[in-house]
Amino acid sequence: VAGCAAMVERLVLPPGSDATLPEDPVQARAFAREHPDRQEVRIVAGATRGGSTYCALRLRAHDEDASVVGGIDLVPGLLALLRDTLTDPHDQPARDEPSEEKP
Template identity: 80%
Template sequence: MTGTEDLLGSADVDPALAAAVLEIEQHIATGGWDQPARLYALVDTAEMVQREPALAAMMGLDSPSEQGSLTAVEQDQLDPTQLLEQVLEQIEWPAEVAGCAAVVERLVLPPGSDAEVPEDPAAAQEFARDHPDRQEVRIVAGATRHGATYCALRLRAHDEDTSVVGGVDLVPGLLTLLAATLDPADPPESPAAVRDTDRPTT
């Protein structure tokens, strides 16, 4: 992938969701690495303009070009003592929220190392930190009430905008958790669907 056009080009991609995820990724990237996890509500821009025209105008969202887009609204800072996955299990978004997105940094391991990862979460994190072939990755994942998903991944070792990888199912465990916050009647099968040592599907 070499640019935004490539990342948005697949027929399976919801362009509004992908654009919102990539916008978040670009914004977060300006702050560098070692940042805390973040959570965003995604709201329909047209509905936001109708409900809060003054706020929308201040944010520059009242242009006709914004029609059909999603606006990311960052939520309060997350408790650093809680894993993002634990936070997501406690969330139920109100009806006006069309989707949600999360940002998290993780250590990922190369293919074939899954069998070596200890079951204990603390031991698994230590194993990942000490693994010689570990990679640091920033994940921005989003989901909508209509079932669309999108992820953007940036490796710390390849920290360039042109090296960001995008796709609809790169981190399925995290996407499942995000989707469940939009449909609480359908909880994720595994509460521990994403761990520090998870390896995104690329």
């Protein structure tokens, strides 16, 4: 596999909404779904084994090609997950085992 990509849709709330966001996850999801100023965003992120990455974001309210925002590191957490899927665990020492040092 040369690379991989993922597409995610999320609700984005306006600045300041965190102060009124419920702590309970179920209530927080309901709050976000019902918020009058919510925005739906579609995120596509991709990574290659060679280390190249790219992300594209578009709000549903601005569903035109000219409104797509793109960049190499717009969603770092998602890109890290994609890079991890491309890492062969057999090529790396286990985290709790000491690595062998070569002379």
